[in-house]
Amino acid sequence: MRSIFLLMSLSVLGACGDNADNSVAAVSQISAATPKPTKCTITSNSIGDIALGNTIAQVRLGHPQAVLTPLKDNEDVAFTSIKITPEIEIFAYTENTNTANANNSETNPITYLSTASRVCKTADGVHPDMLLADAEQVYGAVQQIIMSEADAAQTAEFDEQPPELSFQIDDSGAFDLTDKSLPKITTDYQDGAKIKSIAVMNLPAEDATNTAQ
Numbered sequence: 191m192r193s194i195f196l197l198m199s200l201s202v203l204g205a206c207g208d209n210a211d212n213s214v215a216a217v218s219q220i221s222a223a224t225p226k227p228t229k230c231t232i233t234s235n236s237i238g239d240i241a242l243g244n245t246i247a248q249v250r251l252g253h254p255q256a257v258l259t260p261l262k263d264n265e266d267v268a269f270t271s272i273k274i275t276p277e278i279e280i281f282a283y284t285e286n287t288n289t290a291n292a293n294n295s296e297t298n299p300i301t302y303l304s305t306a307s308r309v310c311k312t313a314d315g316v317h318p319d320m321l322l323a324d325a326e327q328v329y330g331a332v333q334q335i336i337m338s339e340a341d342a343a344q345t346a347e348f349d350e351q352p353p354e355l356s357f358q359i360d361d362s363g364a365f366d367l368t369d370k371s372l373p374k375i376t377t378d379y380q381d382g383a384k385i386k387s388i389a390v391m392n393l394p395a396e397d398a399t400n401t402a403q
Contacts, residue, residue: 230278230310232317232388234354237280237303237310242392246270246284246296260295264341268295280305304358304389312355312388322346322359322383335363337374346385356389 230238240249249272250258257273261281272280283302284295308319314328326332330349337344344363345356362383365374 230274230305230307232305232310232312232355232390234352235390237305237388237390238274238278240272240280240282240300240303242301242303242390243299245299246282249282270295277309278305278307280307280310302389302391304356304387306387310388312352316357316385316388318385318387320385322362322379322385325357325385332377332379335359335376335379337363337365337372339372346379354390354393356391357385358387358389360384360386 235242239252246258249256253272253274255274257271259271259273260268261271262268267283269281269283272282274280281304282300284298284300286295286298306318308317311317316325316328322332325346326348329351333347333349335344335346342361344359344361346359346363348357351357359379360383362380363374363376364378364380365376
């Protein structure tokens with residue numbers, strides 16, 4: 191009887207051991223399948239780890255999990271949406287991405303990147319969806335807000351911002367509606383104005399030289 195009890199006990203312990211091993215294996219598989227959090231830092235030449243000068247082909251290779259979608263803007267210029275994670279989406283324009291050269295966009299260098307994802311931040315913590323007033327605490331006062339002639343997009347410039355960055359706001363600039371001149375420029379904005387997106391671009395050679403000095 192005692193031998194039978196001992197055998198039953200060993201069987202139970204063995205089963206428990208198997209279950210424990212299976213549980214550990216399952217947790218390991220879940221951990222491996224769960225994507226690591228992606229940090230999205232905006233620098234003078236990159237957003238996330240996508241840099242100016244990279245090609246779309248390189249992005250595909252470096253981010254096999256990303257969803258890349260070719261799109262066109264209001265001026266019929268081709269660009270690519272790069273969705274790294276559900277929270278991080280980056281838009282990339284490349285050289286010669288007009289309609290005639292759209293087929294070469296995979297191998298042309300990226301010259302312009304932008305994002306409206308709030309998890310993407312500059313080194314100073316400025317990010318899309320941030321109040322313009324809060325951004326002024328970081329980059330100084332708004333120097334001017336310009337309304338684009340092409341698509342009426344509004345871009346804010348700060349006194350002390352990195353020159354390579356561009357900050358589009360949520361159409362909350364306070365413009366003189368009686369002034370018909372273009373482009374429209376103001377330094378005023380409505381309460382609650384926010385940064386809509388942040389872009390990184392190559393500076394013209396002359397501007398880059400002045401910045402270096």
